[in-house]
Amino acid sequence: MTSRGLDSNLTSAAAGAGWAERVVHGDRRALARVISFLENEDLQGVDTLKLLYPRTGRAHVIGLTGPPGAGKSSLADKLISELRHGGKTVGVIAVDPTSPFSGGAILGDRVRMQGWTGDSGVYIRSMGTRGSLGGLARAAHGAIQLLDAAGFDYVLVETVGVGQSEVDIVRVADTVVVVAVPGLGDDIQASKAGIMEIGDIFAVNKADLPGSKRVITEIEMMLDLGMHPYWRPPVVPTVAATGQGVADLVKAIQDHYAVLSTADRLRQHRLEREKEAVLLRLGERLRREILQAWSADRLSELWAALAAKEIDPYSLEDKLYHRWKGA
Numbered sequence: 434m435t436s437r438g439l440d441s442n443l444t445s446a447a448a449g450a451g452w453a454e455r456v457v458h459g460d461r462r463a464l465a466r467v468i469s470f471l472e473n474e475d476l477q478g479v480d481t482l483k484l485l486y487p488r489t490g491r492a493h494v495i496g497l498t499g500p501p502g503a504g505k506s507s508l509a510d511k512l513i514s515e516l517r518h519g520g521k522t523v524g525v526i527a528v529d530p531t532s533p534f535s536g537g538a539i540l541g542d543r544v545r546m547q548g549w550t551g552d553s554g555v556y557i558r559s560m561g562t563r564g565s566l567g568g569l570a571r572a573a574h575g576a577i578q579l580l581d582a583a584g585f586d587y588v589l590v591e592t593v594g595v596g597q598s599e600v601d602i603v604r605v606a607d608t609v610v611v612v613a614v615p616g617l618g619d620d621i622q623a624s625k626a627g628i629m630e631i632g633d634i635f636a637v638n639k640a641d642l643p644g645s646k647r648v649i650t651e652i653e654m655m656l657d658l659g660m661h662p663y664w665r666p667p668v669v670p671t672v673a674a675t676g677q678g679v680a681d682l683v684k685a686i687q688d689h690y691a692v693l694s695t696a697d698r699l700r701q702h703r704l705e706r707e708k709e710a711v712l713l714r715l716g717e718r719l720r721r722e723i724l725q726a727w728s729a730d731r732l733s734e735l736w737a738a739l740a741a742k743e744i745d746p747y748s749l750e751d752k753l754y755h756r757w758k759g760a
């Protein structure tokens with residue numbers, strides 16, 4: 434490491450201590466800044482998280498996922514109301530993968546959850562992709578830890594359940610609420626199997642629209658086939674537009690937490706997700722280093738050779754790895 438790198442690392446660690454102090458004291462602007470550091474992969478973000486890690490683990494982290502337009506943000510808004518009435522504080526992270534097919538999500542979230550600006554018990558933040566979805570997942574994970582350390586009783590994470598990275602974002606939650614809606618046809622269960630599997634609770638939103646009974650039955654039937662060692666996911670009809678069913682949803686969320694909290698499950702579940710995250714970051718770091726051992730030109734030549742079948746993918750992997758290992 435160059436001395437310049439060392440200096441900037443020290444500065445970042447010192448800055449991290451300052452940010453951590455401010456976050457713990459409920460400073461909103463500090464929260465916003467640190468989340469931006471995480472999004473921009475500025476070292477100060479991770480340096481802040483390092484110091485705050487011992488303070489995490491108190492919040493109940495709830496993931497909300499489901500197809501675009503299912504009513505996740507409207508439901509989050511009503512969940513905030515219900516939890517605030519119970520005297521609880523709520524931090525919300527609305528993840529907007531700004532991919533070509535979900536533009537406008539940021540606006541939607543802002544419009545549907547904007548009545549909370551004067552309430553110090555609520556903090557809402559949208560997060561988007563600057564680069565890769567994997568990078569966004571990492572930043573969102575950090576933001577959850579940050580809101581937890583800041584002392585929010587609940588942390589809600591909203592993400593559109595379209596791809597693996599988006600699903601990975603909510604998988605770090607203690608309780609995953611899958612939001613389904615009538616009118617999407619039979620393929621939701623089949624094609625979105627990944628989402629259906631991770632649900633601890635199913636909210637069938639837009640229950641005011643025709644077809645919701647059928648969706649409920651379909652989900653129940655699918656759940657009958659599954660293995661649920663200690664928790665059978667409940668299916669809760671909701672109308673986010675009016676708040677109908679939201680109290681039942683909160684009750685289901687709290688019941689799930691109570692079950693998780695027994696028999697050491699919560700601690701194990703959280704340890705498992707942190708372990709996975711450490712291993713994932715480690716893998717990414719190694720891959721980056723391995724690729725950095727090659728010039729961009731040489732790498733493109735190698736990919737071209739692979740395409741031309743002049744080298745097989747396994748030998749290519751060996752070649753890439755051994756150059757780094759020997760470096």
Ligand SMILES: Nc1nc2c(ncn2[C@@H]2O[C@H](COP(=O)(O)OP(=O)(O)OP(=O)(O)O)[C@@H](O)[C@H]2O)c(=O)[nH]1
Binds near residue numbers: 504506640674
């Ligand atoms: N009829 C009906 N409409 C609803 C209900 N809940 C939400 N909506 C409407 O559905 C639309 C989408 O709601 P959002 O809360 O933005 O949905 P979302 O899942 O957050 O959407 P994205 O974040 O863009 O994926 C809005 O027009 C809402 O007013 C409901 O219970 N019934």
Ligand SMILES: [Mg+2]
Binds near residue numbers: 505506538542591
């Ligand atoms: Mg939304």
